Amino acid sequence: MNLKAERGAATRDRVLAIATRLFADLGYDGTSIETVLQESGLSRGALYHHYAGKDALFEAVLEATESAIGVKLMKAVRGIADPAEALRAGVLAWIRLAGDPVIQRIVLIDAPSVMGWERWRAMEERYSFGMLKAALQATGALPAAYLDLHAHMLLAAINESALLVARGGDHAAAEAAVEDFLRRLLRQD
Amino acid sequence: MNLKAERGAATRDRVLAIATRLFADLGYDGTSIETVLQESGLSRGALYHHYAGKDALFEAVLEATESAIGVKLMKAVRGIADPAEALRAGVLAWIRLAGDPVIQRIVLIDAPSVMGWERWRAMEERYSFGMLKAALQATGALPAAYLDLHAHMLLAAINESALLVARGGDHAAAEAAVEDFLRRLLRQD
């Protein structure tokens, strides 16, 4: 189990990279398996051997993308001791990342519709949402009863601003607005 | 031009009602034109005479749904003089409305993906988003520079909580959380 396993993994990676590009450019519906086949030079049988279907392929793409995002966010907040400051840095980093059309189209727009909201939510839990919730908790600015729901709402708000930015919105203004939003939410009265 | 026009309008309405139910139950992708045809007893030609395509049909369904939402929200805030109180009432009314699976699936989940985020945003502008922005402005609690972006973020946050509620979430807890979220955002420091 070496040469074969490696070849299989290489094929999966190749398909994944091509599918990621196509899903981001053309959307889930606009991307045909046919095109993936042509661009990868693979046969139908081979592709369906590695991925159970178009939705499974999309899910694999999403998983890989989320994972990459997680790594980048970790890097952005590493070494920041103050929880509130780390939260701020993480949020800004996420907005900047979400400028990437790949992330926009795949993670923010198509994923809930393609995978179903429930499964999308479950995956977010393991990545961006999980990180945000932990960061929010560390600041101690919110009562425990509201922590989970407020984390959800805040993430949705941040994602929305990320979508706005990349559609011709003013990048700097959006970042300032998000910072203000965050400040308002967490300040003590 | 009376009997004919009426018959045409009646047919469109019939198809719209059936399509609304199917899109809500099965999602955009899970709904086939074939099924709409069967349930309406219409022929392909007739349907394509009234609606240019599946996406046009979806858009018509969305438009009708948003319009109905707008009417209900207007009712909910009518007669409330205090802007902050009206905002609060409107937001709570929207969350309760968003418990409806029709609204969830069609307006919140499928629409951005099917219509494209840009056109979806443009439609929201004419309905729920437009109302929220006006209400926010009336409270005077936010600086003008942030009004638009904050309105976007707030609406996204509210929509998220609406989605959470209907997936087995605690209705009362979600409403309390949204109220707290709103209070935090608008309070003076």
Next chain:
DNA sequence: GAAATTACAGACTGACAGTCGGTTTGTCTA
């Protein structure tokens, strides 16, 4: 070296959205 497993191949199927050349049925006008 035989058996089992994995990677890959490609013809085929069924479902589906959308098209096109009709027919029917009201409406308007000369």
Next chain:
DNA sequence: TAGACAAACCGACTGTCAGTCTGTAATTTC
């Protein structure tokens, strides 16, 4: 009121696409 016109409606047909099925070749395991 006859006849032109247009809107409503019909259903066979087409092209595309996701997914299936029956293989074959290569590699690993026992």
